[in-house]
Amino acid sequence: MTESHRCAWCGTDPLYVAYHDQEWGVPERDARALWEKLVLDGFQAGLAWITVLRKREALRAAFAGFDPEIVARFGPEDRARLMSDPGIIRSNAKIDSAIASARLWLEMRERGEDFSALIWDAVDGHPVQNEWRHQSDLPAETDQSRALAKALKARGFKFCGPVIVYAFMQATGLVNDHVVSCHRHGAVRQMSA
Template sequence: MEDKTRCNWCLSSDLYKQYHDQEWGKPVYNDATLFEFLLLETFQAGLSWITILNKRENFRNAFDQFDYKKIATYQDPKIQELLLDTGIIRNKLKVNSAVTNAQNFIKIQEEFGSFSKYIWGFVDGKPIDNKPLTLKEVPATTPLSDAISKDLKKRGFKFVGSTVMYAFMQATGIVNDHIQGCWTRQNR
């Protein structure tokens, strides 16, 4: 694992390297996995991604294995339980947004047949490969992340600003921002 050339953002920990090598930028079409990333990215807003990765299993346990159908039904007792859970980010607005976003996620599934069809529809089902030479060439937002953010907000989603949505697009392979020379480019 150590002798591979990687995007330099992931070099600070083995967990980061593992995430980079096995998940980041690989196209995701499964609704359950897309929701997991959506939930994690919304909690990441304003924090570092490594903070979320370090708490990922805690989030998985606290949020019923990221089961959006269950999360959509959370009531105040469960929300209060989550707000006391030191293993996750205990931000009341973000916890409440998880419930709201799960409810709206289901509405999109009902309208489009799946969340995957909806989100991948923004790129005609094909990942965008930006082929950056360096990390400095990777944007924080794009007109596409602006458009997705705007549409999700219109549908009632919370914590889905353009920066969060661009990170979601990177995580789920809607965009490939692995730098040139990164070993994963040949393995996508």
């Protein structure tokens, strides 16, 4: 597949291309996997997504496979361990947010509130099928991402403004933002049927 048949944002970096071709835009409904992706998008704030991709496996190892049950119990020693780990993105605020969000995720579950349902309610349970012709047509945020960001913030989540949330929505298939000339546009559309 040539470069011209992919979304331009992924360039030619093999890691980015694999992410584009295998993950980006694929509808994700698993509550734990959605939480992991939201945390990773929070770690991306102010950085290029490729930075997160390059550190993703180290982040997964450092955060116990993004198991909210384990991360929610992280204490000062774990926080110090994370801040001294050169393999991850070391930010006090982002690490604190990840730990706090694990606790929030568990609190939601204990209240009988499904994280996946909260996320997918933003698009009435069905992926939005966009028909963008050019990368420059894609919005940075939408009414749906603003509403979801507000719902997440109301529950205490951080690093989830409408721009970050829209990137999360693109990554997890709530919206199909592959441009129509991209070989993944139709494939992702079929996954949503």
